[in-house]
Amino acid sequence: MTKRTRYFMAVSAGIMVVGLGSGLVAFYGGGFPSLSASRSGPSELSYVPADSAVVAFANVREVMDSQLRQRIKQAFPDERGQKEFQERTGIDIERDIDYIVAAMTTPGAGGLKSNPNGLVVARGRFNVTQLETLAREHGGVVEEYKGKRLVKGSDGNGDRAHSVALAFLEPGLVGIGSEAAIKSAIDAQLTAHSITANNEMMELITGFEAGNAWAVGRFDAIVGQANLPVEVTSRIPPIKTFAVMTHIDGGLSGTLRAETRDDPSAENLRQVVQGLLALGRMSNDPKATALLNSLQLSGSGRTVSLAFSVPSEVFDLLPGIRKEMGGGRLPEQLPKELKQLHESK
């Protein structure tokens, strides 16, 4: 073997050692986030555990500022849930939160049947002292977990085993959820074993840059938590994963995408949806027709995709909103079917 051959083999072996070494370090160490080109999704995904079954995102600021939200707020001013949340946590959803990332992991030993290790990570402006004080007033206990401040509450019955925890993850970032979920989130971020290392979920998340709210996940996790009877679950199509993206401004538009286990299942599901759409159109209800006309079914292979675009005028037909608007003249852009409905009344 000549020297030139030996050098060539040494260089080849060196390339392989570098590549395999990088892969090995990434495998055991949790990855190189800085090397990921054009990563999708918010950076807070690093707090979502890799085994999360469902991941969701909502740009709370955009949703709250949207025309649709303003209309609904005017029509339904009673926001009891929001007030209760503020009383318990001191966080005003309307003002303090910019966006949230939520996740649901599969129920573990510490998970509740009704809320199996749910987690919400919120980015915004939070008064840490005020939140801590409020939590202590409600019986919360403050502790440290791997350098993060954790406030553990109780579920109202004094049962700490099923408690909700609030964690101050970073300046301007809080996590709310079960204690197990919060600790998993902190572990995920520290070890880089987060959802960003889960290729299957990240493939679902990519491509949702345009929406201000989305949710992706394993469909079986949703069905499992719904506690549906066996007669219903046996009839649900074999959907593997789902992905929903919505954009809320004046109206509501978005896409619902489902991936089935195989092509025949997807074809069957498309036919079922088409049948339901046709059935809906037969109902002769202008409201339903207007809504159904906004639905577009598509997809190929194992994917079934349903796009929807509900204009803001459709929401005018909601009883509360109609009453708020005083039942006056309808907007000019209203579709013919809706005008006919108004005239018939």
Add this chain to the structure above:
Amino acid sequence: MAIPSRTPGYLPSALRVFDLSVGEMLWSRRTIFMGLIVGAPVLIAIVLRLLDTLGLPVFQVNGMQVAGPTVFGMMIWFFYLRFTIPVLGVFYGTSLIADEVEDKTITYLFTRPVPKGAVLLGKYLAYMACTVFVVLPSVVIVYLCVVPMRGSLGGSFLDLLKDLTLLVIGLAVYGAVFAVIGARFKRPLLVGLIFIFGWEQVALAFPGYLKRFTVAYYLQALVPHAMPNDNIVSLIQSFFRENPTLPEALFWLFAIMLGFLWIAAVSVERKEYVLEQ
């Protein structure tokens, strides 16, 4: 007093021939061709990475973003498994002995006190070294460039190991098969090309037992990625695809490799090579 000469053993002889042949094989004109074949996916990976870094939608299929690991799997399938490995096997495997015959240098090898089969084995080991040290680094470079795009190096590391093992096995088995073709047939390159682009494609497309007489049938069972349908032929093949189990596939691949190597060695031992004047 004459010192009794001892011929070196089979393996040491093979290693001596390997040492002699690896440099010749690596710096031959065939390696330029091999460099072009394995360089193409590396170049494509680098270009795609650059374009993706600039924010261009390079990995969109039907409006959906495709993650880097999926693209890596597709590149392994299209570039390496279905083309590079069989083609390198044909071009190098068929020429193990044929090149020596064509250059009329086989006499020098056969007049040495080494078993003729060891010559073939040494050449085969040189072929494996050349191809492994060229193909595998290119796969690793593609992995480093493509996978981090909407994916993670750690998440795809096990797939990389499986792919590398799969490619080594593919090179070994195809090399053994074409070594036999090179040792026994007059126009081995033509026969080899007909085998991989003719016989294997047809046999895989038809239902029944014919596919068991191909290397691709067992090799494809080892692929960790989903096998895409790249054309009508592979679509038809997918209809009749019955993958063997992993142990079965490994068993038959090693059996094919060892069996064909043995046949090639025996062929070389028994055949009288007539050099054209």
